[in-house]
Amino acid sequence: MKNIVVFFFFFIAAFAGNFNQNFDITWGDGRAKILNNGELLTLSLDKTSGSGFKSKNQYLFGKIDMQLKLVPGNSAGTVTAYYLSSTGSSHDEIDFEFLGNLSGDPYILHTNVFTEGKGNREEQFYLWFDPTKDFHTYSILWNPLSIIFSVDGTPIRQFKNLESKGVPYPKSQPMWIFSSLWDADDWATRGGLVKTDWSQAPFTASYKNFNARACIISSGSSADACSKNSSENSWLTESLDSSGQEKIKWVQKNYMIYSYCTDNKRFPQGFPPECTMA
Numbered sequence: 001m002k003n004i005v006v007f008f009f010f011f012i013a014a015f016a017g018n019f020n021q022n023f024d025i026t027w028g029d030g031r032a033k034i035l036n037n038g039e040l041l042t043l044s045l046d047k048t049s050g051s052g053f054k055s056k057n058q059y060l061f062g063k064i065d066m067q068l069k070l071v072p073g074n075s076a077g078t079v080t081a082y083y084l085s086s087t088g089s090s091h092d093e094i095d096f097e098f099l100g101n102l103s104g105d106p107y108i109l110h111t112n113v114f115t116e117g118k119g120n121r122e123e124q125f126y127l128w129f130d131p132t133k134d135f136h137t138y139s140i141l142w143n144p145l146s147i148i149f150s151v152d153g154t155p156i157r158q159f160k161n162l163e164s165k166g167v168p169y170p171k172s173q174p175m176w177i178f179s180s181l182w183d184a185d186d187w188a189t190r191g192g193l194v195k196t197d198w199s200q201a202p203f204t205a206s207y208k209n210f211n212a213r214a215c216i217i218s219s220g221s222s223a224d225a226c227s228k229n230s231s232e233n234s235w236l237t238e239s240l241d242s243s244g245q246e247k248i249k250w251v252q253k254n255y256m257i258y259s260y261c262t263d264n265k266r267f268p269q270g271f272p273p274e275c276t277m278a
Contacts, residue, residue, distance in 0.1 A: 019053075022210060023177075026054045031202070040208050043181040045071075045078060046201040052180030059084070060174045062214025063235040065139045068098075069206040070107060072132035075100025077185030077196030080205045084140060084175040090117040092170035094147055096138055098131070099188045100203075107131055108257065111149050113159045115168035121272070123157055124258040125251065135208060143236050144171060148244075155244050156251045160274070167274045174217035181205050 020038035028051025031044040043051045064084070071078055078100035085093040093114035098107050109125045129136065139150040147170075149157040161169040181203065185196040213235055240248065252259075260266065261275035 017210060019207070019210065022057070022212075023053045023055055025051070027052050027180075040206065042204055042206050043080070043179065044202040044204045045181045045183060046203075047183075047198045050180060050182035052178065052182075055177035057214075058174035058176055058217045059142075059212070059214040060172075060217045061143050061236060062212055063139065063141045063143075063238075064177060064214065065137055065209070065211040066177075066179075066207060067135040067137050067209040068131070069133075069135045070098050070131045071100055071181070071203040071205050074103045074197050074200050075107070075132075075203060076102050076189040076194040077183060078181065078203050079184040079188050080179070080181050082138060082177075082179045084142065084177055085114075086173035086175045088117075092116070092173045092175060093119065094140055094142060094170070094175070096140070096149065099184075101189055102194060109151070109156075111157055113147060113170070115170050118168070120260060121159070121274075122258065122260050123256065125156055125255045126257060127151065128255060135206070137209070141235060141238060142170070143238060145237065145239050148240065154251065155240060155248050156255075158240060158248060160277075162274055162277050165273065165277055167272075167277070177212075179207065 018038035019034045019041045023034075023041070025032040025034070028043070028049055031046070031049060031051035032053055033042050034040070035042065041053065043053070045051065066082060068080070068082065070080055080098040080100075081095065083093060083095040083097070085091055091114060093112070095110070095112040095114075097110040097112075099110055101107055106126045109127060111123050111125075112119050113121045137152050139153075141148040141150070145161055147159040148155050161171070163169045163171075183196055185194070186192045213233065261271055
């Protein structure tokens, strides 16, 4: 009987849709709202506070989709963050951050990967659409092979597992899903030159159609439990095919505006090893 109990500490599941079932509002004093019987979640920001939410479950590998509609109009100084993260000083983290801008200027999509508390792997992109006009799908595929960031099904970035070559990779710390809308006008827009215009508040971002095909981790489950079920879950071994590689090249050629792997001033002694490895 004990073996049966332990088995249910770890399971692979697909969740869709309902924010009441899958998330807790964690801060914001009423500024975060779950609406339409759990189908819609909104975060708002005013001069007093932003707001945020967190998944009820922890995940160790998963394919996570979320549809977002970002703050419209003059969103300068605001940041909408949507990310996976563990906790502690040696935490792992996989980030989407959307940096607001003046009306008519494009949002910047900021991505980063932390392993064992160390980040500094930023890549930034413009989007090929207005992310404030409608909902768009932002996805993280995290499996033992790589981390792939995608927008509306188009991959924009891949961080490969290069542990065999000495590059740390997040694979043993379960992560929660977090999201928040907050004021970061000291750095978010043009390095902090453009400040938040509080006359435009409240600022609101909207979420719907959460979907997770993922390994759920609870107390007592083992870190390698996911791989034992890989035959049932194609996403656990999914990687980019030749078409996906071409799409990443297209995005990086046309829409990437910053990569740590090309920042000579930041790394005068040489780029991090993953920048030059296949």
